[in-house]
Amino acid sequence: MIHKFSHSIFVAAALAAAFQAQAAAPTAAPAQPKLVVVLVVDGLPNEQVLRYRDQFGQGGFRRLLEQGAWFSNAHQAHGITVTAVGHAAVLSGAYPYQHGVIANNWIDAATGEQVYCTDDASYSYIGEETKRLDGTSPARLRVSTLGDELRYASGNRAKVVTVSGKDRGAILLAGKTGTAYMYMDKTGNFASSTYYMAQHPEWVQRYQAGKPQNRYYGKNWNLLLPESAYANDMPDPAPVVGGARNGFPFSYYSESGELDSGYYARLRTGPYLDELTLEFARAAVEGENLGRNAAGVPDLLGVSLSSHDYVNHAYGPESRMSHDHLQRLDRMIAGFFSYLDKRIGMDNVMVVLTADHGFANTAEFSQGRRVEAQRIDGNKLMQGLDAQLAKVFGVEKLVVGSAKGNVLPNIYLDHGLMEKNKLKPDDVEKAAAAWLEAQPGVNEVYRRQQIENGGANGTRQSLLMRRAFNHQASGDLILVHKPFWYVGSGTSGTTHGSPYAYDTNVPLMVMGKQWIKPGAYGQYAEVVDIAPTLAHLLRVRPPAGAEGRVLTETLR
Incomplete structure (x- = not known):
């Protein structure tokens, strides 16, 4: 009996010691993502995601909502909610008082001249006409971004590439050391500037030579879903006498009948600019081999999807046009995720989706709801x-x-x-x-x-x-x-830029199987929290001006 009792004590002690050793052993951190994808939907109020979520397909917004962490109470937490300011916040984690981008345009107090958030006369677009106030560099951004810190920590071996329908959308995501590509209204090309390189790499030249922007000429943008799906939306605007039709079907053409700047500018309104942007992003993934970095370090891809902003400005977030565009964007994002799954494997990819600002309803819509608006x-x-x-x-x-x-x-x-x-x-x-x-x-x-x-x-x-x-x-x-x-001096459309919730409350979704706990989070969050959270997961220092918090409640 004594022998058996002693043996039991010995076994119990051994098990307890093993358990304590196991508990004391540090938990292995999950591998870093091979690719971080940051999607910014220009001009997307969070309420639109909630209002139309039942109509989303399986692989886009629904995938983010179900497989990722999403915050219903996330905000661009500064008072002037416009494109440049919002994009500057996403990967700097800083507010305008520090990052220095206070608007899209402002006045230089020393000269009295108007300046643009990303203008820089020292640089020009590669192979494209460059006008005064065109965006060519991040000189006015006064802080670092997550991409800058990632490149610094990796000895510049990490690749940071951004693309957008707007110069400010690409440049302010790219930071000081990334590479930005932006849509050219005159030609429909995506181009970079001499701030980043002397000439485009071969993969960009090959992409441009294919002229994918020309395939939409003469096509119409029609409703994606049955008419009944849009029953609660505002009707299309009345046709303009002698001018372009502004409702469905929305046609892509030019007054000259040729492929010219009128047609390429018209592509901004509707789904096709975003389709082109994501297509160029795919070309960048392959051309730069993103997510398969030979140095074994993570890469960063920033994609700013500009068309929703143009649609909401023209028609309002309550319109059929905006509703349909968001549904089409959902399917495009699903296709992009499917591509990344095959190319890299989504288990190796961290995805963040947010917006630079929300939107006010048109004055006429608000008036119809007995709200004072002008x-x-x-x-x-x-x-x-x-x-x-x-x-x-x-x-x-x-x-x-x-x-x-x-x-x-x-x-x-x-x-x-x-x-x-x-x-x-x-x-x-x-x-x-x-x-x-x-x-x-x-x-x-x-x-x-x-x-x-x-x-x-x-x-x-x-x-x-x-x-x-x-x-x-x-x-x-x-x-x-x-x-x-x-x-606004016009008689139609709407805008943004205020400190009110309809302009500040934006989507914030984070998805990454190895790093993020899925779920709906009601905690208050800010867009400036994105950069510190990603910096934590990438094991790099936060950007210089970052004031957000790490979203620890979402981390595995």
């Missing part, structure tokens, strides 16, 4: 402000570029004129803000002096607007219109 003519507003300041201070043209409201919501004052006429900037700002806040549709105005002295505090909106303010680049005043109002 368009604000930005040019008239700026001219009125200039006249008011001249009346108060006896100095004309205190508002820089007052004849153009196209850099709103930023408003710039002429500091040289104020100094010359011994005017205090704070006095002029206060007078301007008081007049603006009395105008129809204007909710609030944030002043430079107020923000820099810490006076714009307390509310969620003020936090977003302070994040949107960059000391060197932003205006002296930033205008916030009332909910559902927006700046």
